Amino acid sequence: MNDEAADDRPLVLHVRVVTETGGGPEKTILNSPRHLEQHGYRAKCVYLHPPQDPGFQTLLNRAKEHDAVLIGIPDRGIWDLSVLWKLWRICRQEGVAIWHGHDYKSNVIGLLIRAVYRLKLVTTVHGWVSHNWRTRFYFWIDRLSMRWYQQVICVSPDLRETMIRSGVPETKTELIRNAIVLEDYQRTCSPKEARVNLGFAADIPVIGSVGRLSQEKGFDSLITAVSQLHNEGINCQCILVGEGPQRTNLEQLISQQSHPERYYLVGHQVDVRPWLETMDVFVSSSRREGLANVLLEAVAMEVPIVATELPGTQLVVEHQRTGLLVPVGDHRQLAGAIAEYLRDDTFRRQLAEQALQEVREHWSFSGRMEKVVAIYDHLMNSQSFTRKNTIQPTNEPIDASIS
Known part of the structure; x- marks a missing residue:
């Protein structure tokens, strides 16, 4: 035997x-x-x-x-x-x-x-x-x-x-x-350095997310929110990591925005950590979600969080303490929350640090x-x-x- x-x-x-x-x-x-x-x-x-x-x-x-x-x-x-x-x-x-x-x-x-x-x-x-x-x-x-x-x-x-x-x-x-296995998610460089490593403009902030390109993830709302930021004169780029059935629809939506060249659909990535490191703000725009592991991963990588108000998400994100919460499907409030982060580096770092401590203690x-x-x-x-x-x-x- x-x-x-x-x-x-x-x-x-x-x-x-x-x-x-x-x-x-x-x-x-x-x-x-x-x-x-x-x-x-x-x-x-x-x-x-x-x-x-x-x-x-x-x-x-x-x-x-x-x-x-x-x-x-x-x-x-x-x-x-x-x-x-x-x-x-x-x-x-x-x-x-x-x-x-x-x-x-x-x-x-x-x-x-x-x-x-x-x-x-x-x-x-x-x-x-x-x-x-x-x-x-x-x-x-x-x-x-x-x-x-x-x-x-x-x-x-x-x-x-x-x-x-x-x-x-x-x-x-x-x-x-x-x-998550916290030891597997440790930041190794600044967002600017990470952007240079992956061939992106270093000085333009990145708004990003990771997930399957499917309807329930609400990436159409995120794309529209980023476009609103562009229209308000806020310079930023958007990176979406993932693949899925909504890719063609999202590409079409991007083509209709004022700055389509600022959006990047980079497809499935075996290791998402280098991509998380590029982000100044991680957005969970889901319409339906249990508790996404990638949300915990983003927190562990010290990326500030904006998320929709879903029961699972709110286990991790407490509004104004460990992140910012917005109503599901409201791209205007989503844009406003992202802008709040981009305009206040101290506030952004404070919430990211508090979220990291929460994940270390409980997740x-x-x-x-x-x-x-x-x-x-x-x-x-x-x-x-x-x-x-x-x-x-x-x-x-x-x-x-x-x-």
Whole structure:
């Protein structure tokens, strides 16, 4: 028997559906295995992805950087039953003890596998975005399936309230906020130096954001706000880091502004830290959001924050103390908040420093993982589950990608 098969530590399997290079949850999921090792758990990640999706290689590279085992399963859609069989096989071969889902499909599959294979069910609610009737139906199924999960982790209070209203017992829900590995986000140079390094004008302030170019991120509002600043005579440039379905629409909107040459859509960047360092102001203009990891990252990189008034965002940003808050979709107030920062360097630095102190004290990744481990420990110590009741792992290998 190989060393892994002989390892009696409980194995946690993180399962998620991704397209392209994923999103914010990857920063939490791929960071988890190395922290779980310190608490007596093994962990592996399984991502379901479209066949031949080029973005999955980027995720494999990121997993390697974090010492995380990432297994890929090509997923051809809702009727691809081979996905169910492959995941059951992984559970059987690896001796999975805890299934940790991260979206509607992984949550439903977890329930189905549990019918034939004994394991504990945990899920994390990262938030939902309803694009059309189909996704709204999927999210309804997701909320329904979570009623049978033993523990539902929510990253913000509003998501926890949604789960309780959906019929998940309050005792099964737990608020565990997103967090970051603070050591990974340390500023190395000034914004001007960072702009020179990336080929931008050093003396023109940067208003920036990072995220998927999708409707819920509200980047159209940010673009319009920056245009208002230009019209008021405030010299600035706007950098948006990310890729997504709204790119063409945003490019068209930019072309209609008074200074289109001051906007830069730089696409997906594997490492966003050099881009965060260019920014004098980070803007979270989202219409809907749980708690974006990149907001914490920007704070850790000492970038002042302007954000829309959303429940998750307000966990980090307290108006006039750790950042500035504006109503959702109000580009005029968004422009006003940005201008307030640009006109007062002392005020901008003060709020950035206070936000950094808040994140250092309350948003460390190790502290978050201790709360997750407490959930795992409780489930593993329950009378309904003992290690001897599981199917023992086999010697069959699991490849990085299962065709």
